[in-house]
Amino acid sequence: MKTTLQYQSQLDWALAHGLFLHPSIERREVNGIYGMYATADIPKETLLASFPCDQLIDSTKGPFGDSEDARALNWLHAAACELGNKNTTFNGVIAGFESLAELKRYSYYFFNEDDLATLNDMHPVLCMWVREAKQQADHIIDIVAKAEPSCSKEDIVCTYLNMRSRAFHPFGVVPVLDQFNHSDLLGQSDKFSDGKLCVHAKVDYQAGAQLFISYGAKDLYDHAIHYNYFDQGGPHFINFGKKAVHSAEGAIGQKVLAHIKRFFPVNELDIAGQKAFNLNAPLVLLIEDSPSVDLVKALTEISRVRINKPAQETEVKAFAIDYFRTLLDDQIKLNQVDQVDESTVPDKLLRFYHLLKKEKAMLMANRQKLPT
Numbered sequence: 001m002k003t004t005l006q007y008q009s010q011l012d013w014a015l016a017h018g019l020f021l022h023p024s025i026e027r028r029e030v031n032g033i034y035g036m037y038a039t040a041d042i043p044k045e046t047l048l049a050s051f052p053c054d055q056l057i058d059s060t061k062g063p064f065g066d067s068e069d070a071r072a073l074n075w076l077h078a079a080a081c082e083l084g085n086k087n088t089t090f091n092g093v094i095a096g097f098e099s100l101a102e103l104k105r106y107s108y109y110f111f112n113e114d115d116l117a118t119l120n121d122m123h124p125v126l127c128m129w130v131r132e133a134k135q136q137a138d139h140i141i142d143i144v145a146k147a148e149p150s151c152s153k154e155d156i157v158c159t160y161l162n163m164r165s166r167a168f169h170p171f172g173v174v175p176v177l178d179q180f181n182h183s184d185l186l187g188q189s190d191k192f193s194d195g196k197l198c199v200h201a202k203v204d205y206q207a208g209a210q211l212f213i214s215y216g217a218k219d220l221y222d223h224a225i226h227y228n229y230f231d232q233g234g235p236h237f238i239n240f241g242k243k244a245v246h247s248a249e250g251a252i253g254q255k256v257l258a259h260i261k262r263f264f265p266v267n268e269l270d271i272a273g274q275k276a277f278n279l280n281a282p283l284v285l286l287i288e289d290s291p292s293v294d295l296v297k298a299l300t301e302i303s304r305v306r307i308n309k310p311a312q313e314t315e316v317k318a319f320a321i322d323y324f325r326t327l328l329d330d331q332i333k334l335n336q337v338d339q340v341d342e343s344t345v346p347d348k349l350l351r352f353y354h355l356l357k358k359e360k361a362m363l364m365a366n367r368q369k370l371p372t
Contacts, residue, residue: 006095007034007179013092014175018052018196025049025211027179033229035181035210042205050198051174057082057090059170063147071170072163077144079172080151080159092175096166098228100158106348107161108225109137118349122337122356125243129221137161164226171197180213182227185235187212217285219243220355230351236358240295241284242267244327246302248275256305263301264294289365291324299324321370328367335360 007027015021024040025048042048060066062074082088083097104110108130111119120127141156148156166178168190174197177190188202190213199213215227219239224230241264248257248268257277260266264284269276285292291299303320304311311319337356345353 010092010095010175013095014051017055017092019176020047020050021176022046022048024207030210033181033231034179036179038205038207038209038211040207042201042211044201044204046201048180048199048201048211049177050193050196051177052196053171053192054195056174057093057172059172068170072167073140073144075167075170075172076140076156076159076163077148077151079163080144080156081148083159084152084155093173096173096175096178097158097162098165100154103158103161103228106228108133109157109161111348115346115349118340118345119352122340122353123335125334126221126352126356130225133225137164165228168197177213180211181231182215182218182223183212183231183234184214184217184237187214189214189216217282220359224351224355228351230355230358232354232358235288236355236362238286238331238359238362239282239284240286240291240327241279241281241298243278243331245269245271245276245278248277252306252308256302259305260298260301264298286362286366288362289369291366296320325367325370328363328370332360332363332367335363 004027011019011021022042024038024042025036026039027034028037030037036048057075057078059071059075059078062070062077064070064073064077079090079093082090083094088094111130111134116127116130119130137157137160141153141160144156144160145151145153162173166173168174168177177197177199180187180199186203188200191198191200201211202214205211215223217237219242220230220236222239223236246256246260247253253275257266257268260277260279264279264281266277267280269278279298281294281298283292283294284298285295299320300316303323304316306323307316307319335356337353337360340353342350342353
């Protein structure tokens with residue numbers, strides 16, 4: 001977390017380079033978490049902040065080409081070089097970074113095997129996601145390190161972790177705008193307008209309220225892994241498409257797989273020699289106490305084939321409800337957070353403990369709403 005002095009340095013640089021920040025906004029620490037707060041009422045659609053993109057570290061040029069996918073690598077490469085440059089002209093961008101020393105205290109990237117074992121005790125799938133995130137990080141860091149041998153590995157690691165937690169793709173880290181926390185319900189996604197990245201108020205904010213932006217609908221695992229905190233009281237999503245695994249065994253399983261591909265992209269899996277699949281669709285979500293529209297669609301279409309007989313829509317719906325209940329029970333069983341004593345969980349893992357409590361409550365709430 002940035003100190004007041006570091007934030008002021010970032011703010012001063014940003015204002016000198018074209019930042020607009022609404023005069024009724026201040027940065028404040030509440031319950032150990034910094035955020036941006038309203039000092040007066042701010043109506044819906046008010047411009048909260050904007051910054052000219054031509055003042056940012058350029059991600060359109062670099063050793064990785066000019067494609068959309070390459071821009072993240074270009075920015076990582078350029079920003080890591082600036083981090084190690086004592087004469088950088090982008091000190092306001094760098095000032096917003098969490099330091100490597102800070103990241104070593106709580107980032108998933110530095111978890112040891114004991115930490116991972118604790119996560120595995122609470123939820124093996126969460127542990128797997130953390131391991132996969134570390135593998136992905138190492139892969140990208142190695143790519144950049146090979147392209148720029150003069151840049152230290154530590155600078156690349158620090159820049160990558162900051163990029164994942166605070167960057168606005170494809171523009172990279174945007175000073176001051178990166179200080180707004182996330183809420184999908186209360187925050188609006190950033191917009192590009194007249195060469196500037198802009199953030200507007202999604203709702204009417206009263207004086208004293210925290211102001212939010214939206215990072216998009218993200219699974220609560222992704223949120224805690226990459227953003228280094230978890231807001232227990234905020235609204236969250238479960239990426240049910242990715243987490244729920246469906247059998248593709250036998251003739252019926254293959255028919256289900258072929259049918260669902262007409263509606264959603266899938267990942268075909270081999271689990272201990274058994275064919276299976278999950279859905280690679282960002283909006284197949286479990287919301288606080290209800291499935292998303294796309295999740296209902298997916299369950300219905302899977303059930304339409306799996307029922308394996310001519311059926312009325314009421315029968316398909318009843319089958320889908322039963323199938324959904326089974327999938328929820330599978331997810332509830334995997335979540336073993338209630339078997340872990342919170343007092344034994346290291347501070348750096350507490351956000352995962354709390355997210356699993358939240359996940360279990362969401363799963364149970366969805367199950368309880370199903371008709372018997």
